[in-house]
Amino acid sequence: MCRALVDGAELASFAGGPFDVRAVVAAISPEAKDGFLLDEVPWENFPEGDRVREAVHLLRVGAPVRAGTGVVGGMCANDMRAAAALAVPFMARIAADTHHPHRVDTLAELSSSARARHFGVASRDELLLHRSATDDLYDDYGVEVTGYPAGWSVAAARSAITADSALLQPLLDDPDSGIRVHAAYALATAADPHRTVRSALRTRFAIEQDPIVRAALVLAIAEATRAHPHVLTVEWIGDRLQDRTLAPEVRLAAAIGWLCLADETVPKDLRGAVDDLATDERAHAMEALPWMVAAGGSPSLTVSTETPGMSG
Template identity: 75%
Template structure:
């Protein structure tokens, strides 16, 4: 971490700590939102990494090298994967955000052997600390898009950089590449389809085009786990951009006995996150009946459930307990090292 103190952005963070207003840095060379927005389409498509000021942000050159390695390496031992997600896990997203447009293009390259891994990395900078979160009010939460206040609910990263700026920049990068990501919902690999839905759920979607893509894919999708992913992605997007008709549709899915159990469970969780209404008795009964141990483990293939996972219970079980039975205590053996926000 000492290398961070020699990073140019440290002067900005130190100035913020000394009372300088964050607004004085808006649009400048250390505003990652402005930097990401300024990356030329030709630089993204041509992987012109030299045009991006990686050095302005903590561990930026490390991220650049990882992107280069991921794009060019055929070695299974050194692929560059894990760097972006690792930085995000350590609450250092600013440089990781710069990789997002390039990771999206690696994921879209059907010839690339590590495209699924690249796509898994894309969504990490676009979400705040969410591991272990399983409550109705937090699981699918996207906060307001005004990130100029350091204490906007995201706070600062471990380096002192405003976390809200990183998250806003990542979501803007995903939104800018909706056209590149949307075809991945039809990919032959179910893991890619799931991860594409997870990424697209973070995009700005005021016109409901992304949600329409989820619904369109759902009409053709046969894999029950992927169908569940599409329902959860629809719910997450609707949480950010409310739409009463979509909330009502999600409510219909958990009541529909012709749907796969995984879809009904995903819809129940999505509906609970989208409403403040008490859980109906028939929802409780359906969830209690469908949420078997075997199904809970299978649904951990969904990134939402994997993130909600605890050491002694699956993500689905954690969500059910927090959303329907909040009075129940945490499992006695819960790992104290599991990250909590």
């Protein structure tokens, strides 16, 4: 398919077929997901698919994490997400298994293929970047290094996470704070037109005690709102910034979320709040947030309070 596209074939002619990862992910049966029936998935139809299939198998049986999540994460970092999207339903079940030794690492990589860029985020427009399911993902995201349409991979991974959102939401209440952070990160990419996921994130925020997890929940709510705009949620995020009873990490996350969502001119008091909150100590504390890890790939990133959409 990739060769045909280079030669001028129309992408639409492949939509819904055996090389459309969106269609393939949608066709994986619940029985295959729950039973890890990997042979029922046509991994070989996608670049490096057999390698990802083997990585999922090794991950399930508890092999060293590098052989499992390291492969999937490496594929996404190298801009090859199609086969990684096929792994999402299986990784979700590993992450939900409270007895699995690699559930934290698995959950940390679960949504890598559901985001357009792995590293190198460089502006407010990109920090919480993913489009709604109705957008033309192919045009927005271009092609992967293999020539495969990146938007199809992202859409497939997002649909897989959406399908398993009920499996992932209980992880917001997990005793492990790392699980809670990465559950929020994964759920932020789920399609959420009815704000079901955002409701779960806000419910957890109301009882969460760990400031870094609370910061993660705010960013997850902001990312979900980026895909499905909701004025009242933007206002809620702004209120978190103004609430001086909250931990500085939470307020800074709210500032970042607001900056990525709002189109209006940045108020002077917000600029002052960011200046006060964005200390070296705070930056170090927030390195635990996967959004910041992604942004860390671009050493020039600053959270601009100038013209909306422009990087600092």
